[in-house]
Amino acid sequence: MTNLDNQITQTLKKVAGELDQPNFAMPAAYKRKRSRLLGTWVLPVSISCVLLLTISVSPTFADYVKSLFDGSDKELQYAAQKGFSQKVNASVTDRGYTLEIEEILADPMRIVAVYSIKDQQNNFIHPDKFHISNVEVTDLKGKVIKETKIYQLEKQENYGYLTLKKPGETEERKLVLQFEGNQIDSVKGNWALKIPFDLEKTTKASQVLAIDKTYTTPQGLQINLNSIMQSPTAARVDYETKWTEEAQKRLVEESKQVKGKVDSADPYVRYDDFKLNFHVENEKGEKVNDLTRALDNPSKAVGEHGHSNRSYGFAPLSPDHQYMLVLDSLEKTEPYELGVSFEPKQLAEKPVRVDKDGKTIEIKSVTFDEPLNEASPKNEKHATILLEAYLKDISYINIADTILMDDDTNKIINRFGWTIKDEKGKIYDVTGGDFKMIGKDEQGRNHIRMKLQSYEMKELPQKLSLTSELARKSYDLDWKVPLPMPKEDK
Template identity: 25%
Template sequence: MEEELQWIREVLAGNKQAYAHIINKYKNPLYATILRMTKNPQDAQDFVQEAFIKVYERLDQFKETGSFSSWLYRVAINHCLDQYRKKYYQTSSNPIDEERVVNPQHPELVFLKKEKSRQLERLIATLPEDERLIILLRYVNELSYDEISHLADVPVSTVRNKLHRAKKKMRATIKRERVDMSVTDQGLTFKVEDVIADSSRVSLSYLILNQNGKALNAYLNFPNPPNIVTVTDQNGNPIQSFSGGWRDDSDYGQLEFSLREYENVEQVTISFDISEMNGKQGNWQLEIPVDLRENSELTKTIELDKEKTEVSGVTIQLKKWQEAPSSNELKYETMLTQKEQLRIDGQVKNMKEKFKGTGDIPYIHTDTAMAYHIEDEEKNIIYRWNTLDEDNGTSALQSMGQSLEKLGHVDWNDSFIPKKDLSRLTFVLEGVYKAEPSDFSISFHPKELKKEPVSFDYEGNSLSIKKMTKDHEFGLRKSWNPIEKKTSILIEIEGYKEIDGAELGHWILTDDKGDTYPVYGSGSLLNPTDDSGRRETTLELRVYGLKSIPEKAVLHLMSVKRYYPVESEWRIPLY
C-alpha cells in the first residue's frame, strides 16, 4: 500500500510516468475480470484501456485512508459495466438487475425480492466503499469469493465478512425512513433521499433530477469548487474525513464522512452549496441535520489511556475500546522506543550514505504494528488481527493506520463486526511487527538464469530468481490514443515463504557499472500451505531507466518487516 501511495503522490505531483507502475500492477487481473464479464477479448481490452484513463483522471479523488485497490476496481469496473451496458443493452432501463441480485442462487438476499431496482441502487450507494465494491462484484458481476479476494487484495474470510456486513446494513436500511430533502433551481433538483448515521460514519445518497423527474448524471466533483459540501458537529467544529463516489451505470451519488477521529459528536449538519450542476450555473443550497444521540446512548466506551507496554523495541499505547450498534473498535498507537528509533535512524542514514551518488534511492520504509486477539471469559477468540494467520482478521471490518511525524509512529483504528451478548472481553497481545532497514544483497548473472536460476534463503523466504528480461508495458501519453507501450526490465522471482517469515520490502538494483536503479515490486502470496507449512509466493520486480540487461546485477533489499512474538502474555480487560 505504501508503494502505491508513493506512485499516486508522484503522479499528482506531475510525474505522469509513475502512473505506468499502477497500470502494470493491475492491468492483467483487471483484464481477466473484464474478459470474464464481456466474453470478448477486444471489448475487454478496449474497456480496460478506457478505465485506466478514467482512473487517471480521478486519481486526485482517492483518499489515502482507504484501500487503493478497492477504489481502483470500483472506478474501473463500474466504467466497464456502463460501457458494456451501453454497447449491448441499449434498451435496458434498470442499471442494477433486481433478478440478478435476488437470484435463487443467492438465497441470503431473498429479503430484497420485493424491492424495486432503484431502491437497490439507493441502498448500495449508502454502503462504505469497500463493502459496496464487494456487493457489486458478487451479485452484479457474479464473481466467486476467490476472484473477489484476488481483485480486492484481501483474504477470502474478509470478503465473506464484508459481504455479510453489507447485507446486514441493507436489511436494516430498508426499515428506515427516507429523508427526501431537496432544492430546485434552473430546472434541476438536487435531492438527498437517505442518510445513514452511526458512531463511525455518516453516509448519504443523492440524485440530480430534471424538470420531468428523470435522474441525470450524479457527478458533482465534491468537495472541490464550485460545489462545496461541509459537515460540522453540534459546536460548529468541522468534520473533514470526506469520501464520495458515483457510478456511471447508476442514478445515485454517495457521500460519506468518517467520525472515527472525532470525539463526543452528538449532532452533525451537512451543508451543500452547489453552483454548477450538469453544465448549468445556479444556486442549490441545502442543509441536512443528523441526530446521533440515539446511537450514542447505545455506545459503550472503555478508556485505555493508562495501558502501555514495550515489546522488542516497539511501544504499544492502547487508547480506547468502543462497542456500538454498527461496529466495535479498538484505537491504539504503535511506535518505536527511543532507543530503537535512534538505532533504526542510524541504519537509514548509513544505507543512504552507502548508495550516495550511485542513482535514485527509494524511500526506506519503516513502520510498526501489532498482532492481537480479543477473547471472552471462556477464552474463546471473538476477534483477531494477525497477518500471519491465513484467516487474518476474525470478524474484522478494517484496520486503518495513519503514519505520524516520528519514525515508525502509527495511529491505528481497527473495527470489527459487533456480536450479541458479549461481556467481560479481554485484549491479548500476540506480538509486534516492525519494518526496518535490511543489509541483504544477492548478485546474479542475468544471461545465465535460464540455465541455472539463482536461489537464496532469507529470514523464512526460500526464493529463486528465474529470469530477467525486457518487458513491454502500458503507459499514458497525450494523444488520441493515450495508451502507449513502454519498456522496462522485469525480474521474476518464485519460491516459498514460511508462515512467520519476514515480509520483503523495497529493493534497488546495481548494474555492472556501479549505477543504482529503483525497483518497483508486486507479488502474490497463496493462502494454501504445503506439507512444511510454507506458502507459495511470486515476485515481479521492475527496473526503470536501465536500457539493457547487464552482464552482472546485484539486488539490494532496502527494508524488511519482521514479526516478534511476545515472550509473556499482556492481557488488558475491556470491561
C-alpha cells in the same frame, strides 16, 4: 447571518423539536486536534450555489421503509434496522440531471450518506459518472469541522455510499453536510445540497469504557490499552504505544546499519515504522468483523520516539457474548539484506537461484511488458523482472522507492527500495511492480512473488544486480485482554 443560514437554523430547530432527545457530551479525552494525514480525496472548498432542503429525521424510519443501507455492510444494516438512519430525500436538478441525498447514518465513528443520480426520464445514472467536487461538514453557523473528510467512496449500481470520518473538533450534535458535484458524465453543471443531520440519538447510544491494560512486546514496544468505545455502527479500542529506552537504542543502531545503503541524508530512525495486528473474538473463538478498511484509524504522535495514540476498529459487540482483544503480531521495518546478480539473456535456459543464510531468491525472467501501475507511462514497454523469494518471517518488501516526508519542512528524509544496477554501474529506477504472498514452503518460509518494473531500461544489459536493504519483519505475539461490555439501558 445570511438567509440561507437562517433556513438551516430553522430547519434544524424543527428537527431537534421532533427528536426531543436530551443533550449528551462526549468525554474530553476524545477531543482531537486537526490531523495532518491526508484523506483519499483532495477537494476544493468553495461552493458556488447550494440548495437547502428540509429533511425528515425519523428514529423509526427503518421500521416502515426499506433502508438503502440494507445493501451495505452488516454493521450499517444493523444500525439502520435499530432506527438510527435518517431519511433525507433532498434533491437538486440542473442540466436535466437530479442529485438526491436519500439517507444518512451518522454516529461518533463515521458519517455515511446515500446518494443517487437520475436523468429526465427518472432513470438511474451510475454513481461513477458523477464527479464530486466538494464535501464538507459544518456546524449551524457554517464553521467547517476540519477533521471530517472523505475517506471512502463505495459505488453500487444505483447508489453511491459516501463515508466521512467521525466528526472532529466539535461537540455539536446538530451538523450540516455540504455536498456538491460539478459534472455528470460529460455534462458540466452545478449540483449542491446542504443537508442538516443529527448526532443526538447515536451519541446517546454510544459508550466509552476504560480498559487500562499494559503489555511490552519482546521487541520493546510498550502498549497501553486505554479504552473501548462502542457506537451503533462500530467499536474501537484506543491505545498508546512507546518504545522502551533499550529498544530506542536498538532502533538507532539499525538505522546506522543501512546508512549509505539507502538514500537518506541522515540515518533515519524508524520509531514509527511498525504495525500491530489485532483481532477480536468471542468466547467460542469466533472472530468479530475487522473494520480497519471501513473506518479511519490514524495514529497521532503525542511525544517523541514512537510515542503515539492509535486505535483499532471492529464491528459492534453483542451483549450476548464475552469478547477478547487478541494481539497477533508486530510488524516492523528493519535492515534485511537481499542480493543477486545474473545475466538476463541466460534466463531462458535456466532461472538463477541463490541460497544464503536461510534466504532463497530465484530470478525467473526479464521481459518487456505493459506497465503494472496506473501512474507509470503508458506509451512504451517496461522492463519487468520476475523473481520469487523464500524468506522467514518477512511480510513485505518494498518494490519501488518509498519516499518519507518531513511534515514540518516538506523535505524528503528517506528513500528506500530495490536497486537495479547493470555491469557499467548504471542504476535503473524501479517505476512500478507487484508483490504477492503465495504461501509457505516446506521449511515454513514465506513464498513471495515479485515483479519489478523500470521504463528506463530500453534493452537488456549483459549483467544485472538486484539489492534490497530493508524489509518488514513479522513477530508473532499472543496477548489477550477481556473487553468490558456496555451496559444496556433498563
